[in-house]
Amino acid sequence: MSRSDDSLxxxxxxxxxxxxxxxxxxxxxxxxxxxxxxxxxxxLHARADAGGAETRRDVKVLRSVQIASQxxxxxxxxxxxxxxxxxxxxxxxxxxxxxxxxxxxxxxQLCAQAMCLEEMCGTKVGEGALFYGKNRRRKPVVFDDELxxxxxxxxxxxxxxxxxxVLPVAEYEPKxxxxxxxxxxxxxxxxxxxxxxxxxxxxxxxxxxVPE
Numbered sequence: 001m002s003r004s005d006d007s008l009x010x011x012x013x014x015x016x017x018x019x020x021x022x023x024x025x026x027x028x029x030x031x032x033x034x035x036x037x038x039x040x041x042x043x044l045h046a047r048a049d050a051g052g053a054e055t056r057r058d059v060k061v062l063r064s065v066q067i068a069s070q071x072x073x074x075x076x077x078x079x080x081x082x083x084x085x086x087x088x089x090x091x092x093x094x095x096x097x098x099x100x101x102x103x104x105x106x107x108x109q110l111c112a113q114a115m116c117l118e119e120m121c122g123t124k125v126g127e128g129a130l131f132y133g134k135n136r137r138r139k140p141v142v143f144d145d146e147l148x149x150x151x152x153x154x155x156x157x158x159x160x161x162x163x164x165x166v167l168p169v170a171e172y173e174p175k176x177x178x179x180x181x182x183x184x185x186x187x188x189x190x191x192x193x194x195x196x197x198x199x200x201x202x203x204x205x206x207x208x209x210v211p212e
Contacts (some may be wrong), residue, residue, distance in 0.1 A: 007068065008158060010076030010116065013151065014109035016158040020168040022182055023158060028165055031185045050128045061082055067116035072155050078113050090117045092128040104150065106130050107141050111151040115141050 008027065015023035025031045054061050060083040068075040080093040092113045096106055107130070114125040129138040141147075161168070170188035177188045 006154075006159070006163070007066055007073045007075045009161060010067070010074050010109055010112045012158050012162070013074075013112050013154045014105045015104065016161070017105040017108055017154050019176065019180070019187075020099070021170055021186060022163065024161065024167045025185055026183050027162055028167065029185075031182060036192065050104060060088065067113060067120060069112075069119045070117040070151070071119060072112065072115060074112055074116060074155060076113065076116070078117070081117065087123075089123065090114075090125050092117060092125070093131055093138070094128070095131050095133070097133045099132050100130070100139050105149060108151045108154050110141050111143050111147050115148070115151065145212060 001132060012027050015026055062081045062083070063079070065078040065081045066075075067078055078092050079095045082091040083089065084091050092110060094106065094110045094113065100106075110128050114128055117125050125143060127140060127142050129140050131138050135164060170186060172188040177183055177186070180186065200212055
């Protein structure tokens with residue numbers, strides 16, 4: 001399936017929902033720096049990235065599967081697509097180095113893969129799985145209406161932001177930012193306005209009086 005010039009990588013949706021500034025640094029500024037976490041993720045993906053296929057107990061396993069959606073203007077690669085039953089039913093599996101997370105960024109990425117597969121294969125994809133390297137277990141993900149709506153909304157937001165080419169303001173969150181490989185490029189601690197300055201700027205923008 002061909003892709004349009006404004007197509008975004010499916011991974012951009014995960015980046016956008018996790019951190020809009022990180023997404024813009026990667027997909028607008030074209031910045032990338034590796035750290036121990038991204039290196040671990042690269043090693044985890046190595047087998048899937050090699051491509052190829054095999055059959056396990058009547059399940060055909062495809063690796064490094066190219067996908068695209070014209071409707072969502074997305075493209076990317078599924079780590080693994082399993083084909084279950086007859087006729088074959090696609091079941092995408094995305095590999096992640098860490099553990100299940102409290103936010104839905106990984107689920108949105110996987111759902112976007114499923115929606116690409118649906119458009120390509122002409123069949124509904126109802127479920128997939130996230131494989132987390134820390135606990136070596138799969139987390140099944142059902143692609144229900146709520147997750148599909150969130151995925152479409154995130155895709156629209158990411159497309160609009162990338163087309164505008166504006167770098168979002170830094171919002172420093174220690175746990176999230178300190179683990180990010182782009183922290184030195186982002187400099188969230190320096191660029192984020194302190195609360196008192198931010199409040200002053202807000203009053204100025206609203207035409208409020210400035211205290212002496």
